Amino acid sequence: MASHRRPKQPTRARVTVLTATAAAAVALASQSAQAAPAKPSKDEVKAKVDALYEEAEKATEKANGAKEQQDKLQKQIGELQDKVARGQGELNEMRNALGSLASAQYRSGGVDTSIQLLLSADPDEYLDKAAVLDQLSAKQVESVQKIQAKQRALAQQRAQAAGKLKDLADTRKELSEKKAAVQAKLAEAQKLLNTLTAAERAKLDQEEGRANRSGASRPDLGNVKPSGRAGAALAAAQTKLGSAYISGAEGPNAFDCSGLTQWAYKQAGVGISRTTWTQANEGTRIPISQLQPGDLVFFYSDLHHVGLYAGNGMTLHASNPRGGVKYEKISYMSPQFGVRI
Template sequence: MASHRRPKPPTPRYAGVVTATAAAAVALSTQSASADPLPDPAKKGVQARVDRLYEQATQATEKYNGAKEKADGLRAEVAALQDAAARKQGELNALRERIGTVAAGQYRSGGLDPSLQLFLSGDPDSYLERASALDRVGDRQTAVLQQFLGRQRALQQQRRLAADKLADLGSTQKELGSRKNEIQGKLREARRLLDTLSAKERERIAADEDRANRASTRVSLGNEASASQRAAAAFAAAQSRVGMPYVWAASGPNSFDCSGLTSWAFRQANVSLPRTSQAQANVGTRVNSLSDLRPGDLIIMRTDLSHVGFYAGNGQILHAPKPGAQVRYESIARSGMPFMWGVRIG
């Protein structure tokens, strides 16, 4: 990829705003110290606390994504089990009708076979153990009744499996609700903290975020090739999403969280990845050194593996970093997140 222009130095007007803001902050802190020697915890380090809340929200988002992926899989399994149970019930009903027809014919002929009397008594499961005492049981009839009992047991097993999966789904849906509340609580607390800042402080934070977003148009990535065509295609798809907003639990095409971006991009390259960063950390081939990464390799970040992005070349990561940010390029060294390892998809 061709290199882009370097970032422009701040304009004098902007530099003046920054200087004025810094001077105001110093004046305020001096005034506060003279009036009250104790620091105000509601004002001190607000940005760091907000960043920590955003980090916790993204970590909870990956747990939410994992629970949602599990819930989606359980719903599919339950539907398949219920469909199979319905088919088995239909087969059982047809076989029961067949046996009933035989019994009705025997009754009209003057008597009901003792084996059928036993079978139709309401306790067919004990039939095969007791049928050996009956002299008039034929091999063909025994085979039909064995088939019925086998299908009945299979139906019962299918229903038990469906019930177990439904119970799992219920507990997983509770976890989804808990994770959602956790994420929304972190984001509400972050907004509350930001609201405690002055208008100028909020403007400075917004300007910093805007500058980081706009820096993606000027980043230099070098010209190193991807390790595979699939990785190149996925990376190109992710590059087309630069500027799209971070939204928790979103997986495209117009908003993303971190693993939502990587899984969406690889789907465009006809590669299916797990939904969470922790699961994506264990696919493909591990690359342990930053120096061995190629554009399009996944980068796994944080000790709990709760963040993922694309290696973009020249020490840059392409990712959806946090709430309030956009999909963008950033320096890995300045991301504030420890690099764990890379993942190469062939």
């Protein structure tokens, strides 16, 4: 007679092992289905890096504006402090003169009580009490009034200096924040570039057509010869082909975009301001169709980039950390208008 045995039930330990095995299989299947994202192509990296460079340049121009404001405030504070120092010296001389008058009165028989008050430990409080002026001689009245006026002027100058010092502290904080934003964008861009192989980076540089100091890569700039101070500015900038782009740099060995244009015009004997937004208001605005070599060319709707028109549809500009100072077609960068200095 056949034996009928009940199938052996799996133990708890066996169930645990089977469950773990099944879970591992599911995890492996899931990992296979969700493969690691593909490495970005050279063109994708270039597009992302270019976008980061633009964001960094916007922050750079804001930092340049903060730096310009900081320099202006420091100059104003220095002038105010000089005025206060000179004014305090004049005030001391006035008080000494009034003290001499009091001494003369003492030698001649006594000092007017109002003069005694004036020369006391707290003469400033006394000076506010104009009612006593009728006790003084005409000469003394004039001296006291001059001292009062000088004190008011000094108080106002000190208040102005204090306000400027606060503005300076705020501007320095803003400048620090803008610089940090620039460095963060540039670091992110460099991280992306580091994902490229050496061959890919070489190909990217070749496509960019980076200019060099010798001018061997100089493009066809047409037949229009630059002249005057615009021509002199362009000629100066051309000597910097291949120079590095560094945020905030003003030359002579490295530049950012507005730093190059400011430096170039300075070599031509013309002073212009530091940022793209202020340079856009320096001279006469002209349409792109009327550009002449040496004119400033402003790019993008927010005007965060500037270069020098070089002729034949080309600009000479401090492009970005990868390209440095080079020639480039203005059509690559959304030109807005030109400015003739």
